Amino acid sequence: EVQLVESGGDLVQPGGSLRLSCAASGFTFSDYAMNWVRQAPGKGLAWLSYISSSSSTIYYADSVKGRFTIYRDNAKNSLYLQMNSLRAEDTAVYYCSRRSYSDSWGQGTLVTVSS
Amino acid sequence: DIQMTQSPSSLSASVGDRVTITCRASQGISNYLAWFQQKPGKAPKSLIYAASSLQSGVPSKFSGSGSGTDFTLTISSLQPEDFATYYCQQYSIYPLTFGGGTKVEI
Numbered sequence: 001e002v003q004l005v006e007s008g009g010d011l012v013q014p015g016g017s018l019r020l021s022c023a024a025s026g027f028t029f030s031d032y033a034m035n036w037v038r039q040a041p042g043k044g045l046a047w048l049s050y051i052s053s054s055s056s057t058i059y060y061a062d063s064v065k066g067r068f069t070i071y072r073d074n075a076k077n078s079l080y081l082q083m084n085s086l087r088a089e090d091t092a093v094y095y096c097s098r099r100s101y102s103d104s105w106g107q108g109t110l111v112t113v114s115s
Numbered sequence: 116d117i118q119m120t121q122s123p124s125s126l127s128a129s130v131g132d133r134v135t136i137t138c139r140a141s142q143g144i145s146n147y148l149a150w151f152q153q154k155p156g157k158a159p160k161s162l163i164y165a166a167s168s169l170q171s172g173v174p175s176k177f178s179g180s181g182s183g184t185d186f187t188l189t190i191s192s193l194q195p196e197d198f199a200t201y202y203c204q205q206y207s208i209y210p211l212t213f214g215g216g217t218k219v220e221i
Contacts, residue, residue, distance in 0.1 A: 035211070044202065044213060044214075044215050044216045045151075045153075045159065045202055045204070045213045045216075046213065047204070047210060047211040047212065047213065050209060050211070059209040059210065060210075061210050062210070095158055095159070100206040100211070101147075101149040101161070101164040101165075101204070101206045102149065102151070102159070102161060102204070103161045103164065103170060104161065105158040105159055105160070105161070106158065107158050108158055
């Protein structure tokens with residue numbers, strides 16, 4: 001069974017940093033591209049970033065470009081999102097998902113940016 | 116960026132109804148279109164990819180159609196567990212973009 005489990009969400013002050021993790025199991029992680037998607041409270045889904053299986057191709061949404069960094073460790077079956085210069089508008093539940101069309105999702109981890 | 120426009124934004128329906136949700140892309144995306152279901156407090160669930168391919172384990176009451184710019188998601192006979200918010204997403208061109216969602220209510 002495919003499982004994606006996010007962690008690392010927390011309350012952080014504006015301007016702060018946070019690293020999210022996504023632990024994958026039940027499939028050959030190194031064969032699949034991955035994404036980060038977020039959902040602000042009461043809002044819709046917003047795609048943030050994509051990384052190919054080998055990390056050779058990476059894309060970002062304009063809203064996080066230059067502040068967030070996606071990376072992966074295929075040996076550890078893990079996906080990461082390093083988030084710097086956090087703003088109040090980054091407050092959201094953050095999900096990792098598999099493949100460009102997100103066939104599997106984690107349960108999400110809540111990031112709250114507030115002083 | 117490709118804009119995805121869903122309609123309606125919400126709808127009221129009854130158990131047993133046939134429901135259709137539409138999604139329009141601002142430019143052609145071939146069949147690179149996915150549909151998701153999300154219930155309150157839960158992660159989205161994949162229903163359909165490639166516009167009309169049913170994800171494994173998803174009941175056949177869900178169906179998708181369309182190509183190019185216009186797409187539909189149909190629920191053939193609405194059941195209580197189908198009351199949720201539905202999103203479309205294009206994965207033809209980065210940045211990937213989602214529709215605004217359609218809330219299906221009783």
